[in-house]
Amino acid sequence: MTVLVVGASGSVGGGVVAGLLERGVDVRATSRTPEKLSLPEQVGVFAADMNDPASFAEVLESVDRIFLYADLAQPQALLAAVAAAGVRHVVLLSSSSVTFPGAAEDFNGSRFLAVERAVEESGLAYTFLRPGGFASNAARWSWGIKADGAVPLPYPEAVQAPVHEQDIADVAVVALTGDSLIGKRPVLTGPERLSLREQVATIGEVIGRRLSVIEQTEQESSAMLSRYVPEVWVRQIIKGWREAVGATPIISGEYTQITARPSRTFRTWVDDNIDLFR
Template sequence: MTILVTGARGRVSAAVLRDLLERGESVRAAGRKPEEAGLPGGVPAVRLGFSEPGTFEAALDGIRKVFLYAEPAGIGAFLDAARTAGVEHIVLLSSQSAGERHPEQNAIGAFHVAAERALTASGMGWTIVRPGALATNTLQWAPSIRAEGVVLSAFPDTHNSPVHERDIAAVVVQALLDDRHGKATYHVTGPESLSEERMVGLVAQAIDRPVRIKPIGREEELARTAQFTGADIAQALIDYRIAGDGVPAEVHDGVREATGWPAVPFAQWARDHAADFQ
């Protein structure tokens, strides 16, 4: 059995690939630019774009299980092709936002719930993994930390429960390899709620140098975010940060539920990624 891992350039996908390879599984990586993914030697890579149906056949040939990034545009055609190709089970990387009471009311929730609904209606086996804030999101701080020892933030007291990409990957791999996780939805976070200020402090400890927060206005924060995400997603992210200002974030035990061991604290994630900030 060969497992298709989409989003080849993503850090979660990289962790999924490493875990599967360590277990001796046969894998294939796919993405829009797989040649830029820096894959381990010997891992075959194919081009896959949901808006390019001509890429589906080669990506899905001989595949029985898939790790899939949420991408509602074109997902229907991809799922049809996967079912025709004989795919039996898909593990979807979704978002905690899809589990909110009215997920369609913000761009992030609407994006992910559309992908979830398409998958659960596809007739194939499925597992949904809904992480909260990814610890890797803080890598956006790296350039300013390296240059000035500074993190720009309009919301230093906003709380998250950041989850290590290794923990997300562990949940995904369990769902890919163990049929008992079929039709399960896992809410995955780190083990504690932390303010951005505290997270910055933990990065500073990990790299053994001072890092301070430089306050900026909300409009500047929105404009900076929109450069990378687009206006609708940026506004949704800012709305989440406003809602979490001074409010502890939810903590879920999905990592332990799926794997049997607890989620990794952010302090450990910061130590694992210290070189990225130096």
């Protein structure tokens, strides 16, 4: 069986490649800049852009299953090429935002829903991975933590259940190596609810420094985030925090049902990425 991982440079995609190799699967990988990938020799590496379906012509040959990110403008064209090549199963990295009330009207929910719908209509077998907020979003705080041990935030009491990207990759690997998750849409969350303030405190405990949270206005936060995040995302991030103040996000438990292992905690994510913060 040959599995194609689109986005092998990604934090989830990279974990998917590693997990498939551990299971002895024949893996191909794509990137828009394949020269930057550093993968074991047995992985076939190809240049491909999801927004240019023709760039997939060669890499799709004899592929059985494919892991896809949802960051594509015209999913129908790529999915038609995938189906025409004889691929039988798509594992799509979607988002739990599609399950929220009003998802179809929400910027984030609607873009993932559009890609999910295109996959359903393609006739391909599918698995939709629907993670909540990633633990890796905390990487955005690394600069402030390194500079002066301070994390500016507009809504420090926003509550999340941050999911470790390796948990998402583990479930993708289960989906890509058997039929048990065909037609399934697992929602993946971390095992615990933590406010942003508690996440900052956890980082401080792991690196052995007392960190502080500086309360910002939305405007201040927006101006700061805009330096490195596109404007449309800045609004989404701040809206997500605002709506999560005092919330009780679900803890899905699906990771454990699928893998028979406990979900990784936020602290584990910090341990795994400690160099970001010191």
